[in-house]
Amino acid sequence: MQKYIVISNDIRNRILKGEYQANQQIPFEKDLCVTYDSSKMTIKKALDILVTEGLIIKRRGSGTFVKDINPREMERLSVANQFRGTTALNPNRTVLSKIINFSIIPCPEVAQSKLNLTSDSFVYDIYRVRHIDGLPTVMEKMYMPIDLIPGLKAPTIEHSIYEYIEEELHLVIQSGHRNISARKVTDFEAEHLHLEKGDPVAVAEQIGYLDTGAAFEYSISVHRYDDFSIDVVLTRD
Amino acid sequence: MQKYIVISNDIRNRILKGEYQANQQIPFEKDLCVTYDSSKMTIKKALDILVTEGLIIKRRGSGTFVKDINPREMERLSVANQFRGTTALNPNRTVLSKIINFSIIPCPEVAQSKLNLTSDSFVYDIYRVRHIDGLPTVMEKMYMPIDLIPGLKAPTIEHSIYEYIEEELHLVIQSGHRNISARKVTDFEAEHLHLEKGDPVAVAEQIGYLDTGAAFEYSISVHRYDDFSIDVVLTRD
DNA sequence: TAGTGGTCTAGACCACCGG
DNA sequence: CGGTGGTCTAGACCACTAA
Structure with a gap:
C-alpha cells in the first residue's frame, strides 16, 4: 500500500x-x-x-x-463521487432483476454518440427491472457493445452485470459520466415500478468507461423517487 | 498562472x-x-x-x-462537479427572486447539525422563488448564520446572495456538499412554481462552505423537473 | 517578518505492460 | 526486457497570512 x-x-x-x-x-x-x-x-x-x-x-x-x-x-x-453499480451500492440488500428485453441489435442512434459507435456495430439491448429486497425500484435500459463485453447471458443479467465484467472478464471499470434529472413516470414504467400515473421518477443517464478508456455502457436508469438519492461534493474551480 | x-x-x-x-x-x-x-x-x-x-x-x-x-x-x-449558484449557472439568463420570507430566527433543529450550530445562534431564514427569464423555476429555503454573513438586506436576496458574499464581503466560497433527490411537489410549491398537483420536483439539499472551512449555508432547493439536470463524473477507487 | 501551504525540479526506485 | 506511468525524496523558491 x-x-x-x-x-x-x-x-x-x-x-x-x-x-x-x-x-x-x-x-x-x-x-x-x-x-x-x-x-x-x-x-x-x-x-x-x-x-x-x-x-x-x-x-x-x-x-x-x-x-x-x-x-x-x-x-x-467518503462514498460521494464514487462509481458503483446498484448491487455494490446495496451490499446488505438483495438485488435481482426481471428481464423485459434482452437482444442484440445494431447500435441505435441514441447510443451511437454516447458509445462513439456507428450503426454497423452491434450492441446488447437490455431492459430490466431491478428489485431490491423484493420491491421493484429501478428500471434500467442499457446498451453495451458486444465486442467489449462478450458472452453476456440471461442469468448474468438477472444478477450483476458489473460483477460479470470485473470477475469473469477481468476488465477494470474505471469511471462513469452521469446526468441526473427528474420527470413523470410513463404508464409502462408505472406498472412495473408499482407507481401511480404521473408519479415522479429520478432519471440517471450514464456512460461507463473501462480503464482502457473505452465506453462499455450507455444506460438510462429510472428510479422510484422514494428510493433515490445521490451525494456530490462540488468545488470552485 | x-x-x-x-x-x-x-x-x-x-x-x-x-x-x-x-x-x-x-x-x-x-x-x-x-x-x-x-x-x-x-x-x-x-x-x-x-x-x-x-x-x-x-x-x-x-x-x-x-x-x-x-x-x-x-x-x-469541464463544468461537472463545479460549485456555482443559480445566477452563475445561468449567465445568459435573467435571475430574479420573489421573497416569501426573510427573517432572523434562532437556528432551527433541522439546520443545527448541518451548520454545526446550537439553538442559541441566530440565522437568516430565507424563502424565495427564483425566476429565470421571468419563469418561476426554483424555490429555495435557506439558512445562513448572521455572524458569518452580516448585513444581508432584501434587495440582495432578490438578486444573488453568492455575489454579495464574494464581492461585498470579500469572502471566498470554497465548496458544497449536495444531496439530490426527487419527490412530488407540495400544493404550496405547485402554486408558486406553476405546476400541477403532484408533479415531480428535483430537490437539491446543500451545505455551502467558505475557504475558512466554516459552513455558511444550508439550503433546500426545489426545482421544476423540466429545468433541472446535473452532471457528475464518478470514479472507482 | 516568520512561517504556512503551493509549485517546481532532478533524480531515484517501483509496478506494470508490451514484444 | 525496455519503456510506461506511479511514488517518493530533498530542497529551492514563491504567495500568502498573521502577529
Missing part, C-alpha cells in the same frame, strides 16, 4: 474518531513530515485526498483545518 | 479541437516534459486534472489515451 494512502487513511480515521474535531486545526505539513517520516510532497498528496473528499480545507499562510462538519455528515462523504 | 494549469489547459484545448482524438494516444509524459520544458511531476499534475475531468485515462506501462468520448459530450465535462 502506498505511503500517501496510508497517511490519508490514518488522518481520515482521526477525524472520524473525533481526535481532530470540526473546525480544529490539524498539525502543519512540516510536522506531519516528521510524524510520518515523509517528504512534503507526499504529505500534501495525502491531505489533498481529504480536501477532495470534503473533509478538510487548507489555507496558505494559516494551516489546515477540519471542515465545519457535523460528525454524522462525514460518513456520507 | 501556474505552469501545470497552463499545460493542462493547452492539452484540453488540443483534445477539444480534435488535435488529439477520441481513443488516440497522447505523447508520453517523458516527451511532454521536453515539449513544455517541465519536470515529470508537473506534467503528471497537469494530466491528472484531465483525468478527474473525465477527458483522458492513463495506463501504467502503456501510456495516456483520450477517452472514448464523442466531441459533443466533452464540453459538459
Whole structure:
C-alpha cells in the first residue's frame, strides 16, 4: 500500500474518531513530515485526498483545518463521487432483476454518440427491472457493445452485470459520466415500478468507461423517487 | 498562472479541437516534459486534472489515451462537479427572486447539525422563488448564520446572495456538499412554481462552505423537473 | 517578518505492460 | 526486457497570512 494512502487513511480515521474535531486545526505539513517520516510532497498528496473528499480545507499562510462538519455528515462523504453499480451500492440488500428485453441489435442512434459507435456495430439491448429486497425500484435500459463485453447471458443479467465484467472478464471499470434529472413516470414504467400515473421518477443517464478508456455502457436508469438519492461534493474551480 | 494549469489547459484545448482524438494516444509524459520544458511531476499534475475531468485515462506501462468520448459530450465535462449558484449557472439568463420570507430566527433543529450550530445562534431564514427569464423555476429555503454573513438586506436576496458574499464581503466560497433527490411537489410549491398537483420536483439539499472551512449555508432547493439536470463524473477507487 | 501551504525540479526506485 | 506511468525524496523558491 502506498505511503500517501496510508497517511490519508490514518488522518481520515482521526477525524472520524473525533481526535481532530470540526473546525480544529490539524498539525502543519512540516510536522506531519516528521510524524510520518515523509517528504512534503507526499504529505500534501495525502491531505489533498481529504480536501477532495470534503473533509478538510487548507489555507496558505494559516494551516489546515477540519471542515465545519457535523460528525454524522462525514460518513456520507467518503462514498460521494464514487462509481458503483446498484448491487455494490446495496451490499446488505438483495438485488435481482426481471428481464423485459434482452437482444442484440445494431447500435441505435441514441447510443451511437454516447458509445462513439456507428450503426454497423452491434450492441446488447437490455431492459430490466431491478428489485431490491423484493420491491421493484429501478428500471434500467442499457446498451453495451458486444465486442467489449462478450458472452453476456440471461442469468448474468438477472444478477450483476458489473460483477460479470470485473470477475469473469477481468476488465477494470474505471469511471462513469452521469446526468441526473427528474420527470413523470410513463404508464409502462408505472406498472412495473408499482407507481401511480404521473408519479415522479429520478432519471440517471450514464456512460461507463473501462480503464482502457473505452465506453462499455450507455444506460438510462429510472428510479422510484422514494428510493433515490445521490451525494456530490462540488468545488470552485 | 501556474505552469501545470497552463499545460493542462493547452492539452484540453488540443483534445477539444480534435488535435488529439477520441481513443488516440497522447505523447508520453517523458516527451511532454521536453515539449513544455517541465519536470515529470508537473506534467503528471497537469494530466491528472484531465483525468478527474473525465477527458483522458492513463495506463501504467502503456501510456495516456483520450477517452472514448464523442466531441459533443466533452464540453459538459469541464463544468461537472463545479460549485456555482443559480445566477452563475445561468449567465445568459435573467435571475430574479420573489421573497416569501426573510427573517432572523434562532437556528432551527433541522439546520443545527448541518451548520454545526446550537439553538442559541441566530440565522437568516430565507424563502424565495427564483425566476429565470421571468419563469418561476426554483424555490429555495435557506439558512445562513448572521455572524458569518452580516448585513444581508432584501434587495440582495432578490438578486444573488453568492455575489454579495464574494464581492461585498470579500469572502471566498470554497465548496458544497449536495444531496439530490426527487419527490412530488407540495400544493404550496405547485402554486408558486406553476405546476400541477403532484408533479415531480428535483430537490437539491446543500451545505455551502467558505475557504475558512466554516459552513455558511444550508439550503433546500426545489426545482421544476423540466429545468433541472446535473452532471457528475464518478470514479472507482 | 516568520512561517504556512503551493509549485517546481532532478533524480531515484517501483509496478506494470508490451514484444 | 525496455519503456510506461506511479511514488517518493530533498530542497529551492514563491504567495500568502498573521502577529
